Amino acid sequence: QEYGVPIVLGNYDSTIQPARATVAEVYTQIIADLTQGLETADSEPTSKVFMSKTAAKLLLSRVYLTRRAPGDAQLALQYSTDIVQNSPSTFSALANPTSLTIPTNPSSASNYEQYFSGNNEDDAQVTFPTTGPTSQTYTVRGSENHPETIWELDLNTSSNLVNGIGANLALPTLYNRVSTDRRALLFTKDFYDSFPHTDLAPSAGTPQSISPDVRRGSTKTTSTTGNPARSAGLLTTLTLPLTDNPVGVWTNKYPRLTSSGNFMRNIKILRFAEAQLNRIEALHLTGQNGQALIELNAFATSRGGSLYTGTNMLNDILTEKAKEFYGEGQRFMDLKRHNLPLVKNSNCVMNCNVPANDKLFVMPISQSALNYNTNLKQYPGY
Incomplete structure (x- = not known):
């Protein structure tokens, strides 16, 4: 289809009014840029805030999984396998x-x-x-x-002054559980309960549970005989807003205050785990479901998670990806590239069931941009 983005490759010129390129042309340009980056980037940069050959390979595996042209699944498998099996020692699974x-x-x-x-x-x-x-x-x-990190966004005193990162422009703020007077993002009880867990007796009226899956963690904050207190975990029910029904959970993936100060923790963007799960998805798309299931269950086991049967292999893979990458911006693209709807079963008052072909899967162009550039076409429905 024709609703790609404009491609401008020359020097900046405020007078030109480029039209949209086709989606195919945009993919071609993305692949060309990443291929050039793969050829010129360092194998082992001095810091994970710099892009590397490994980062280019991971992004190429993403692109090929998303475009899905003939042969793309095999290319996604090639790049993700190369990362998993042949990366420098500075890049490795956690x-x-x-x-x-x-x-x-x-x-x-x-x-x-x-x-x-x-x-x-x-x-x-x-x-x-x-x-x-x-x-x-x-x-x-x-x-x-960290070896698990392939690329992370640099947050420091100098960069934060330039990009405006701080109290209102940071992931630690969006997922903040400290303040009770602002809106913040929580995860639903259904998602929280999808991790394996054992419920325990409440402590001072607060529900407690333990989970072998380290991506959920435990909410046991008191110690009893044979059952010691546990770390709060990455998903926590501490200091929840009581107006939600059902009550959701916070994530601790994005701490605000760390040893470097407020809003100084680099944001992890590309991870080795994605290469592992992209390889599993590519195995499925190339018809190698047996090997895909073996590796999917090995990955889930490494986190203390539940095993899969492989009866619905794609659903199993996307479920594991949702558990691994919650809060990291992956779920939307997983649904979009497989033409799946966006369904919110609880805690929702608007757009709770968005069909896969709905305009809401595509951001509109602002009216000011359309007024300035008459060659642009708005996406249908807006």
């Missing part, structure tokens, strides 16, 4: 995701939780217990420049 950062402290975070919400940007030495004959010192991996 090691021992379910293990505790401090093995002798049951209330310490898992390695997976630490990767997102740990207080330290750099590696830190932690002694536990702080005194006594059983004290040991552990190295707790920092959240930034």
Whole structure:
């Protein structure tokens, strides 16, 4: 179809009024740019805030999974497999995701939780217990420049001044659970309950549960015989707004205050886990469902998650992706590229069931842009 975006490759010129390119032309340009980037980028940049050959490969696997032209699934498999099997040592899957950062402290975070919400940007030495004959010192991996990260958005004092990141323009604000006087994003109880878990007796009226899946975490904050307190986890029911029905949950994927200060934690954009799951999706699209199921269950097991039967392989893959990448901007594109509807079963008052072909899957062009450039065409329905 013709509703791509304008492609302007020359020097900036405010007088030109480019028309939309076709979708096919846009894909061709994206692939050309990424292919050139793959040829010229560093294999191992000095920091994960710089793009790399691995980042270009991951983006190419995304593009080929999305375009779905003949042969694209095989190309997506080629690029994602190359990342999983042949990346430099600075890029690798998160090691021992379910293990505790401090093995002798049951209330310490898992390695997976630490990767997102740990207080330290750099590696830190932690002694536990702080005194006594059983004290040991552990190295707790920092959240930034982590092998799991392929590319992260640089947040620092200088860049935040330029791009305006701060109190109202940051993911930690959008997912903020500290303030009760502002709107923030929560996840539904249905999604929270889709992770394996065991409900426990409430503590002071607050529901408690434990989960083997480190992407959910536990809400057991008190210690009982044989059942110690646990880390709060990446999904938490602490200090929830009581007006929601059913009550949702917060995520701790985007901490606001860390060892570097307020709004200084780099935002993870591209992760090694996506290469693993893109490979699994490409295996499915190339008819290799047996191998796809083996790798999907191995991935879920590494997080402490539930196993899949493979009866509906695509649904299983997208379910696992939803659990792995919630809050990271992946779900919308997963639904869009497979022509699936957007369904909100609860906590919704408007656009709760959006069909796959609905105009709402495409952002409109502003009226001011249309007034300035008469060659632009608005997307149908707006």
